[in-house]
Amino acid sequence: MAIEGTVRKLNEDGLGVVKTGRRRILVPFSAPGDRVRIEKTRKKKRKLIAERFEVIEPSPMRKEPECRYFGRCGGCLLQHLDYGDQLEFKKSKLSSILNENVDVIPSPKIFGHRNRIDVVISTKGIGFRRYGTWWDVVDIEWCPVFGRSSKRVLKSLREFIEDHDVSLYEIGKNEGFLRYIVIREGKFTGELMVNLVTAPGKLPEDFPEYFAYADSLYWSVNRTPSDVSYGEIERFWGGEFIREELDGTLYLIHPNSFFQTNSYGAVELLREVAKRVDGERVLDLYSGVGTFGVYLAKRGFRVEGIEINPFAVKMANRNAELNGVNASFRVGADRDVESLRAYDTVIVDPPRAGLHPKLVERLVQNGPEQLVYVSCNPKTLARDLDKLKRVYTVSDIIGLDMFPHTPHVEAVVELKRQ
Numbered sequence: 001m002a003i004e005g006t007v008r009k010l011n012e013d014g015l016g017v018v019k020t021g022r023r024r025i026l027v028p029f030s031a032p033g034d035r036v037r038i039e040k041t042r043k044k045k046r047k048l049i050a051e052r053f054e055v056i057e058p059s060p061m062r063k064e065p066e067c068r069y070f071g072r073c074g075g076c077l078l079q080h081l082d083y084g085d086q087l088e089f090k091k092s093k094l095s096s097i098l099n100e101n102v103d104v105i106p107s108p109k110i111f112g113h114r115n116r117i118d119v120v121i122s123t124k125g126i127g128f129r130r131y132g133t134w135w136d137v138v139d140i141e142w143c144p145v146f147g148r149s150s151k152r153v154l155k156s157l158r159e160f161i162e163d164h165d166v167s168l169y170e171i172g173k174n175e176g177f178l179r180y181i182v183i184r185e186g187k188f189t190g191e192l193m194v195n196l197v198t199a200p201g202k203l204p205e206d207f208p209e210y211f212a213y214a215d216s217l218y219w220s221v222n223r224t225p226s227d228v229s230y231g232e233i234e235r236f237w238g239g240e241f242i243r244e245e246l247d248g249t250l251y252l253i254h255p256n257s258f259f260q261t262n263s264y265g266a267v268e269l270l271r272e273v274a275k276r277v278d279g280e281r282v283l284d285l286y287s288g289v290g291t292f293g294v295y296l297a298k299r300g301f302r303v304e305g306i307e308i309n310p311f312a313v314k315m316a317n318r319n320a321e322l323n324g325v326n327a328s329f330r331v332g333a334d335r336d337v338e339s340l341r342a343y344d345t346v347i348v349d350p351p352r353a354g355l356h357p358k359l360v361e362r363l364v365q366n367g368p369e370q371l372v373y374v375s376c377n378p379k380t381l382a383r384d385l386d387k388l389k390r391v392y393t394v395s396d397i398i399g400l401d402m403f404p405h406t407p408h409v410e411a412v413v414e415l416k417r418q
Helices: 083-098 149-163 207-211 263-275 291-297 310-323 357-366 378-388
Strands: 003-006 016-020 023-027 035-044 047-057 116-122 125-129 137-139 178-185 192-198 216-221 232-238 242-246 249-253 281-285 302-307 327-331 345-348 370-375 392-400 410-417
Touching (some): 003 016, 016 035, 023 035, 083 378, 083 392, 125 149, 149 178, 149 192, 149 207, 207 216, 242 263, 249 291, 249 310, 263 291, 263 370, 263 392, 263 410, 281 291, 291 302, 291 310, 291 327, 302 310, 310 327, 357 378, 370 378, 378 410
Parallel strands (some): 192 216, 281 345, 302 327
Antiparallel strands (some): 003 035, 035 047, 116 178, 125 137, 216 232, 392 410
């Protein structure tokens, strides 16, 4: 039996909430005020999610999305909302979770801002996972969130497939040669990298000819049963890296490097972090490829960075050398850091799981005068802040929209030791 109801609000994950009696149904791609008819639902982690539904009376908040794949592709949930309404949603989300009044800085661009997309190459299509599935793919011509160069790359890929007898990924069976194509672009340099990820096998020799316009072209091989968009580097053509420039600081980008996916938002993020750094000596924890550390060193700070990934440390030191700055990075785990009081400011930018409990205790017992916490997960941030507030005062919090059209939001928190 079909269920009709009105979407009252969006939950923290950007899904519309419809209440019918005791039931609470979550409706993707909906807006507050939408009247919906729900034909079918599915359960996910004790939540009831609308799987087949229609909007019978649209909300005044709803607008026409710019992407033709919206509503099927799982990449964007909020494109049907005006950008101002998206920011209000994120402001409300951050303020509620952190129990603070938090403003959110908008992304300077809301289309063409992503500098990386991982596109599935499968028998179902070439594109992104259909929302709510791992087994189905929405076939796309290009991605407006990434920009026009995605159209050129995907056109070249289809020409390559048409000209050669190569098998495509059979999702669920772990069969097929071509698996992913990862496109990366320096938004401020214009440099383009294409990385084809395959299963073990033989790549046709003329593959590079189809992407002669790319500054860097890679072939990576995934030798594991995992469905992932990276692998061992088999070969590359052109440059070993592409470069991105953020506010006058250069960074080398490699296929296996993590880098902030919104270059324009990353500039705002760097500036907000730099504003909150005091003193001379800075420790950059979870330093990655040196995004914060190299930027700060270019502004006169003496920076040391610690990162558990050896390859990221190697890239961070190369980025420091490229910029000619006083910054050094070494391999280490967050929980093993000693002498935190030796630094004027410590920056932490942990993964979504948040800070290791041992590091939180070490910060409480012997932390620096100034702590800057960068977070992509408000819930684990709130958990960690609750413990840090035993000895630290939160002097400032700001949100940044690094991920337009999604429910995700970044936060920067400045803490001072009491």
